[in-house]
Amino acid sequence: MTFPPQLPIPQEVLQIAQRLESAGYETWCVGGAIRDNLLGVENHDFDLTTSAPPGAVQKVFKRTVPVGIEHGTVAVLDAHSKPHEVTTFRKDIKTDGRHAVVEFGVSLMDDLARRDFTINAIAYHPIRHEWRDPFQGEHDLGKKLIRSVGDPNWRFQEDYLRILRALRFSARFEFRIHSRTLEAAKANAQGLAQLSAERVRDEWFKGILTAKKVSKLVGLWKDVGATRIWLPELGDASGVDKLPRDPVVLTAYIAKDPASLLIRLKCSNRDVERGRAIGKWRDKYPDPRDTARVRKWLSETGEFADDLLVGASDALRKTVAAVRGTNPPLALKDLAVKGDDLIAAGVRPGPDVGEALARLLEEVLEDPARNTKEYLLSRV
Numbered sequence: 001m002t003f004p005p006q007l008p009i010p011q012e013v014l015q016i017a018q019r020l021e022s023a024g025y026e027t028w029c030v031g032g033a034i035r036d037n038l039l040g041v042e043n044h045d046f047d048l049t050t051s052a053p054p055g056a057v058q059k060v061f062k063r064t065v066p067v068g069i070e071h072g073t074v075a076v077l078d079a080h081s082k083p084h085e086v087t088t089f090r091k092d093i094k095t096d097g098r099h100a101v102v103e104f105g106v107s108l109m110d111d112l113a114r115r116d117f118t119i120n121a122i123a124y125h126p127i128r129h130e131w132r133d134p135f136q137g138e139h140d141l142g143k144k145l146i147r148s149v150g151d152p153n154w155r156f157q158e159d160y161l162r163i164l165r166a167l168r169f170s171a172r173f174e175f176r177i178h179s180r181t182l183e184a185a186k187a188n189a190q191g192l193a194q195l196s197a198e199r200v201r202d203e204w205f206k207g208i209l210t211a212k213k214v215s216k217l218v219g220l221w222k223d224v225g226a227t228r229i230w231l232p233e234l235g236d237a238s239g240v241d242k243l244p245r246d247p248v249v250l251t252a253y254i255a256k257d258p259a260s261l262l263i264r265l266k267c268s269n270r271d272v273e274r275g276r277a278i279g280k281w282r283d284k285y286p287d288p289r290d291t292a293r294v295r296k297w298l299s300e301t302g303e304f305a306d307d308l309l310v311g312a313s314d315a316l317r318k319t320v321a322a323v324r325g326t327n328p329p330l331a332l333k334d335l336a337v338k339g340d341d342l343i344a345a346g347v348r349p350g351p352d353v354g355e356a357l358a359r360l361l362e363e364v365l366e367d368p369a370r371n372t373k374e375y376l377l378s379r380v
Helices: 011-022 032-039 054-060 108-113 137-143 152-158 161-173 179-187 189-194 197-210 214-224 226-230 247-253 258-264 269-281 291-309 314-325 339-344 351-366 373-379
Strands: 027-030 047-050 064-068 073-077 083-088 091-095 100-103
Touching: 011 027, 011 047, 011 054, 011 083, 027 032, 027 108, 032 137, 054 064, 054 073, 054 083, 064 083, 091 108, 152 161, 152 179, 161 179, 161 189, 161 197, 161 214, 161 226, 179 189, 179 214, 189 226, 197 214, 197 247, 214 226, 247 258, 247 269, 258 269, 269 291, 291 314, 291 351, 339 351, 339 373, 351 373
Parallel strands: 047 083
Antiparallel strands: 027 047, 064 073, 073 083, 091 100
């Protein structure tokens, strides 16, 4: 692979670089957009790195957001209020494996030297169309290789999340992980326990959404030892590549105890309940030839039915579509009578009303034609 004469930099990004350069601050494009453009993958989200301190960036531009100012990152808003991240050249001077203390006022070379992998340590000057690639990232892109910048043990110990990033990039681009980098990832896997659940969850979900084959991603997590620490419930992933890329649903289907796993990753209550429903019902699909049983199944699974249909047979999906096409009553709210109607008919207020409604729903699920006020009251 060779560097092209120039990259298609978005006009808004170019204008930010020009303003900083005019103010006397060296400014380069870096990061994922450089890598992706060299690979022919669409990515217009160019990040900028500059010699300007964060305060200077805020002075040069009127509209900014201090998204990570303690680490040197300021978002500059363009005319359409779209944020573009501008980060001061920096290097890490202290880290605990999760958080780093950084020093500004360093060179572009220092900044590139602190990055995780060589394919992410390439810089491009958007005005002069110059390239900086001190760690042969372009060479590794050509060889389809994930390789740490410098000593991989030190890179991972600076931030253990980089281990998971290596796995994500490998699964996304179908790149091989360099032997020393892979060995260091395995050797430092225990450090993953120091990470916050939110960071791990975001990396896992992002990996699912971007991997060419999710089964490859799962295999990498297992090989390195990451599943043992964070996803011990993960089971057989052989059929996972046929599932839609919903991270919650996909994770739940290959987990032995989906709710426990999703709770550990600090997912929302809603997502935990989705996982709990999948764990409860995934082995209890109805016979698609029994329409009445399918209606009962839809009633029992309620809002989680669509998540469960992901793992269902084509025959069941067809039956469900046919049943839904008739818009049958499936819940208490769909009944032709309400609690007040039953009380007026002589049912004692309290639990008896709920029990009576539940029995009536059972009858209606068996035969939707029974859902008339006259029939239901006659049954009361």
